[in-house]
Amino acid sequence: MISLRVKIDEASCEGHGRCYALAPALFEPDEIGNASVLGDGIVPAGEEDRARRAVANCPEHAITIDAST
């Protein structure tokens, strides 16, 4: 079964917060507002569109999404 996995390039994240606003089941802010992936980054069923919107809306292009087997 192929699922999707999101990753954040933490060096590129500038803490705009769009990802965790758009997809709070996938991302969370740290104490200064930068984002990290929740858990192992596997996108649960039903969260795929939110994951893609987070990728598309990150101003720093810090989020990638890949197929994970």
Ligand code: SF4
């Ligand atoms: S949208 Fe991009 S820059 Fe903003 S917090 Fe998320 S990963 Fe960081």
